[in-house]
Amino acid sequence: MKHYPWGALFKGIWRTLLALAVTSAFVAITGTLAGGPSFTWLAIGSALSLLAAVPGYLLYRIGAPDHSAGNRVVMLLVLTFAAWLAALLVAPAYMSRQGTPTDAVVTHVVRGLSSVSEKRFPAYQVADRGTGENLGRLRFLDTEPKVGEKIRVRVDPRGWFNVTVSDPTGRFTKLAALIVGVLGLVALILGVSGHMPD
Numbered sequence: 001m002k003h004y005p006w007g008a009l010f011k012g013i014w015r016t017l018l019a020l021a022v023t024s025a026f027v028a029i030t031g032t033l034a035g036g037p038s039f040t041w042l043a044i045g046s047a048l049s050l051l052a053a054v055p056g057y058l059l060y061r062i063g064a065p066d067h068s069a070g071n072r073v074v075m076l077l078v079l080t081f082a083a084w085l086a087a088l089l090v091a092p093a094y095m096s097r098q099g100t101p102t103d104a105v106v107t108h109v110v111r112g113l114s115s116v117s118e119k120r121f122p123a124y125q126v127a128d129r130g131t132g133e134n135l136g137r138l139r140f141l142d143t144e145p146k147v148g149e150k151i152r153v154r155v156d157p158r159g160w161f162n163v164t165v166s167d168p169t170g171r172f173t174k175l176a177a178l179i180v181g182v183l184g185l186v187a188l189i190l191g192v193s194g195h196m197p198d
Contacts, residue, residue, distance in 0.1 A: 009192065015060050016191025019079070020184060022056035027083050031090025035161040037136050039123075049087035053079035060191055071194035075187055082183035085176050091161050092168035093177075099154030101166060103129040106145045110137065126153060126163060136163040142170075 030052050034045025057076050108125035123137040124145060135155055145151055152166035 012192035012194065013188075016188050019056035019060035019191060020187060022059060023053045023079055023083055024086075026052035026055060027086045028090060030083075031087040032160060034087050035091030035094070037162045039139070041162075045087060046084065049084045050080055052083040052087065071190050075190040075194065078183050078187045078190065082180050082187065085183075086180045089173060089176055089180065092164065092170075092173045095154045095156060095161055095164045096167070096169045098156065098158075099161075099164060099168070100157050102135065102153050102155045104135055104151050104153045104163075105129050106147050106149045106151060107134075109147060124151075126151060138163060138165065141165065 027049060030045045030049040032045070033048065034042050036042065036045065053076065057072075057079055060075070061072055104126040106124050107127045110123045110125060122141075122144065123139050124141065125137050126135045127133060128135055129150065135153060138151075138153065154164045154166055154168060156163075
């Protein structure tokens with residue numbers, strides 16, 4: 001009588017969870033970089049996030065059977081895309097909870113050149129309405145506020161992240177979070193199945 005391979009199942013589960021945990025740790029680091037005070041930090045954090053899945057994947061691969069080569073390739077691709085997308089969620093998720101709501105005013109509109117896309121995107125320099133303190137630049141807004149226009153923003157009290165709009169978790173953020181969750185589940189299924197015998 002052939003017994004169910006419980007050992008392989010549990011090994012696949014804990015190795016895959018380890019891969020996801022290590023990837024999440026690197027995503028937190030790259031996401032913090034991507035949320036920095038300039039577009040350069042966004043580009044650097046986004047680029048490094050593409051590599052965030054590699055350490056976790058290598059830990060998973062150490063014990064994976066040779067017959068699961070196809071699964072491993074797909075899993076690496078899934079983890080890589082999930083890590084990149086998750087890194088972009090770190091700043092809005094953090095700022096929605098820790099950012100200090102602040103009344104600001106637009107002081108300057110800058111057409112910053114993106115070396116990644118070769119297009120020009122507006123960046124809105126904002127200052128505290130009460131103190132006049134420079135708060136940084138807002139990017140990727142749904143609207144195009146003019147100089148002198150009042151706007152509600154969130155400021156990171158620790159200074160880790162760039163200033164954001166008052167509600168940084170918009171539709172894109174929620175959709176991206178859903179996609180990351182689904183990709184995480186897919187990676188778990190792929191990882192566990194990759195340890196199962198033929």
